[in-house]
Amino acid sequence: xxxxxILLPVFVLVGLTFALLFWSGARRPSWFAQGKAGPAxxxxxxxxxxxxxxxxxVLVAMALPLRQADLVMVMLAWVFVVTRFLYAGVLVSSQGExxxxxxxxxxxxxxxxMWVYFALKILxxx
Numbered sequence: 036x037x038x039x040x041i042l043l044p045v046f047v048l049v050g051l052t053f054a055l056l057f058w059s060g061a062r063r064p065s066w067f068a069q070g071k072a073g074p075a076x077x078x079x080x081x082x083x084x085x086x087x088x089x090x091x092x093v094l095v096a097m098a099l100p101l102r103q104a105d106l107v108m109v110m111l112a113w114v115f116v117v118t119r120f121l122y123a124g125v126l127v128s129s130q131g132e133x134x135x136x137x138x139x140x141x142x143x144x145x146x147x148x149m150w151v152y153f154a155l156k157i158l159x160x161x
Contacts, residue, residue: 041104044112045095048088048119055123087142091115094149103156111149118142 095112098104122138 037104037106037109038099040106040109041095041098041112044109044116045092048091048116051116051119051123052088055126058127087115087139087146088119090146090150094146094153098153101157103153107152108149111145111152115142115145115149118145 091112095104098108118138118141122135122142125132125135125138
């Protein structure tokens with residue numbers, strides 16, 4: 036089992052979440068002063084990434100004690116983290132609205148693949 040391997044992407048994702056938290060907190064007054072965003076937009080930088088990330092954290096929390104954190108899970112975890120960075124980049128850029136659904140879908144598909152792989156390993160041991 037690769038404990039450090041599966042936890043490193045978790046730590047990176049936690050760092051990204053805190054960075055977005057501080058970034059959105061610092062940007063919020065200027066968003067409102069310029070009239071460019073409302074409260075929903077200010078919170079999107081935090082709320083949107085947490086929708087999928089929560090499922091990722093649950094999967095890792097289950098995979099560790101069940102000893103299912105193998106190389107495939109670690110590689111998929113890193114791909115998921117990369118998609119979250121792409122999504123965060125779309126959120127913080129002013130030109131990224133067109134790419135937002137694609138970035139979200141990419142992360143969702145990777146996470147779905149992780150869950151399917153995990154479920155198959157648990158339900159159909161080789």
